[in-house]
Amino acid sequence: MEPLQNDDPAPASDTTEAPDGEALGKMIRDARKAKGLTLEDVAKSAGIGRSTLSKIENNQTNASFEIVRRLMQSLELETPQLFVQSAQSDISGRRDYTRTGHGEIRETPTYHHELLCNELASKRMLPYISTIKARDVTQYDSWVRHKGEEFMYVISGELVLYTEHYRPLKMQAGDSVYYDSGMGHGCVSISDEDAKVLWVSLGG
Amino acid sequence: MEPLQNDDPAPASDTTEAPDGEALGKMIRDARKAKGLTLEDVAKSAGIGRSTLSKIENNQTNASFEIVRRLMQSLELETPQLFVQSAQSDISGRRDYTRTGHGEIRETPTYHHELLCNELASKRMLPYISTIKARDVTQYDSWVRHKGEEFMYVISGELVLYTEHYRPLKMQAGDSVYYDSGMGHGCVSISDEDAKVLWVSLGG
DNA sequence: TTTGGAATTCCACTATAGGAAACAAATCTC
DNA sequence: GAGATTTGTTTCCTATAGTGGAATTCCAAA
Numbered sequence: 001m002e003p004l005q006n007d008d009p010a011p012a013s014d015t016t017e018a019p020d021g022e023a024l025g026k027m028i029r030d031a032r033k034a035k036g037l038t039l040e041d042v043a044k045s046a047g048i049g050r051s052t053l054s055k056i057e058n059n060q061t062n063a064s065f066e067i068v069r070r071l072m073q074s075l076e077l078e079t080p081q082l083f084v085q086s087a088q089s090d091i092s093g094r095r096d097y098t099r100t101g102h103g104e105i106r107e108t109p110t111y112h113h114e115l116l117c118n119e120l121a122s123k124r125m126l127p128y129i130s131t132i133k134a135r136d137v138t139q140y141d142s143w144v145r146h147k148g149e150e151f152m153y154v155i156s157g158e159l160v161l162y163t164e165h166y167r168p169l170k171m172q173a174g175d176s177v178y179y180d181s182g183m184g185h186g187c188v189s190i191s192d193e194d195a196k197v198l199w200v201s202l203g204g
Numbered sequence: 205m206e207p208l209q210n211d212d213p214a215p216a217s218d219t220t221e222a223p224d225g226e227a228l229g230k231m232i233r234d235a236r237k238a239k240g241l242t243l244e245d246v247a248k249s250a251g252i253g254r255s256t257l258s259k260i261e262n263n264q265t266n267a268s269f270e271i272v273r274r275l276m277q278s279l280e281l282e283t284p285q286l287f288v289q290s291a292q293s294d295i296s297g298r299r300d301y302t303r304t305g306h307g308e309i310r311e312t313p314t315y316h317h318e319l320l321c322n323e324l325a326s327k328r329m330l331p332y333i334s335t336i337k338a339r340d341v342t343q344y345d346s347w348v349r350h351k352g353e354e355f356m357y358v359i360s361g362e363l364v365l366y367t368e369h370y371r372p373l374k375m376q377a378g379d380s381v382y383y384d385s386g387m388g389h390g391c392v393s394i395s396d397e398d399a400k401v402l403w404v405s406l407g408g
Numbered sequence: 409t410t411t412g413g414a415a416t417t418c419c420a421c422t423a424t425a426g427g428a429a430a431c432a433a434a435t436c437t438c
Numbered sequence: 439g440a441g442a443t444t445t446g447t448t449t450c451c452t453a454t455a456g457t458g459g460a461a462t463t464c465c466a467a468a
Contacts, residue, residue: 024269038445049427054446061425064455065228065272125329125406127355127382151331151404153357178331200355200404202329242414253457258416265455268425 025059028071032057045074125202132159132187132195149202150181157195159187229263232275236261250278329406336363336391336399353406354385361399363391 032042039057043050048067055061056071063071134157152161153176161169161177162185169177170190179185181201189195236246247257252271259265260275338361356365357380365373365381366389373381374394383389385405393399 039447040445050445051428051447051449052426054448055426058447060447062268062270064266064425065269066266067426068269124353125355125382125404127357127380127404149328151329153331153402176331178329198357198402200329200331202406243416244414254415255417255458256456259456262416268455271456 024063024068025057028053029057042071042074046070125200127198127200129155130187130197130199132157132189132197134189134192134194149178150185151178151200152176153198155196155198157189157193157197158191159189159195159197162186162188228267228272229261232257233261246275246278250274329404331402331404333359334391334401334403336361336393336401338393338396338398353382354389355382355404355406356380357402359400359402361393361397361401362395363393363399363401365389365391 032039039050039053043053046053046067047070052061052063052067053071056063056067154171154173156173158170158172161171171177187195187197236243243254243257243261247254250257250271251274256265256267256271257275260267260271358375358377360377362374362376365375375381391399391401
């Protein structure tokens with residue numbers, strides 16, 4: 001399995017094999033870090049000792065299957081916002097969230113993101129649904145850039161997609177758009193209800 | 205939102221929670237039997253002792269991750285298959301509201317595809333909307349394989365996604381799933397209305 | 409039934425996984 | 439800045455995973 005920050009174009013092997021000793025530790029550490037959890041947090045959640053977890057992450061031990069299984073559960077069951085951290089590596093310029101303690105992630109006043117898959121390390125596309133607060137224009141002058149491509153589909157609501165190179169695009173439920181996400185982009189809801197948007201992002 | 209796999213309140217033993225060795229041993233044994241191999245064959249191939257393998261298959265030991273990994277390789281089991289019952293499945297999806305248990309149907313439909321972007325040559329992802337004819341089961345015995353990954357989001361209707369390696373997955377509007385499209389897959393609408401599905405496909 | 413290969417159990421033994429606690433290194437308070 | 443607190447690493451030590459070998463049971467075919 002690949003690290004969480006899979007910037008690389010990936011070998012696209014269709015058969016995923018179990019991570020070898022080295023990859024396993026890194027994968028677990030990445031996942032934990034991505035959620036802002038401490039060794040103790042995860043260890044306790046998985047019902048193991050934090051020293052054990054430390055050794056596993058550093059590949060100093062050959063963990064039992066049961067332990068690995070519990071760790072996977074613990075790391076994937078928590079908050080679904082795991083992706084925010086991993087996607088952050090692609091975003092240059094601005095963070096759209098602020099971290100509090102213990103893996104909780106506070107969304108911005110404007111956006112609320114919800115990841116649509118887990119086991120990010122093994123996936124190349126990143127699908128998520130964003131709720132865009134109604135008529136919130138607090139960030140409409142700043143946009144996001146992250147190398148790669150992005151597909152967007154409006155589930156509900158009405159919004160305007162602002163981009164760096166094109167004129168703003170008014171969109172309604174059912175509309176969709178495909179663009180290079182290296183180009184600055186951002187959304188503003190223009191109706192009274194929050195807009196719900198499905199995004200599928202592909203890193204460059 | 206909850207993971208799709210967790211929508212089955214009833215038998216936690218089989219679906220969601222790790223059957224704690226029970227399933228692991230059985231899975232390995234089944235795989236071995238399916239190939240007509242003896243304990244010795246597999247043990248030697250995986251570089252472990254016969255007695256060890258016997259214990260693992262009978263859930264009399266908590267095997268190490270490394271051992272399980274080697275067994276997997278020997279038996280040509282892929283990670284998703286291995287973890288499908290213990291950890292999160294590789295088919296990971298989310299639903300946006302609760303509902304009751306699901307049936308298991310293995311049928312396929314007729315599709316009508318609608319591309320959501322043009323200039324395909326310059327794009328890596330392929331987004332399109334498919335209308336799946338209501339209760340059309342004409343192709344129930346054939347599925348599609350194409351190297352790469354695929355994300356699917358149900359816009360409306362009710363359908364079952366059946367795949368080569370996993371149990372059929374009942375899905376409703378708002379549900380989504382991410383899977384390796386090299387694995388055989390197909391859909392069938394199970395309600396009276398045509399199902400509308402958004403697909404984003406990424407070639408290998 | 410007999411028979412021969414396959415599977416399970418038992419045994420003594422070694423290596424090590426995993427936990428507790430000590431330790432170190434940051435980070436936070438006042 | 440000193441002390442307290444938190445996070446991660448590194449000792450130990452015990453429990454057990456994993457081993458080959460041999461005895462025993464299982465099981466299907468002759």
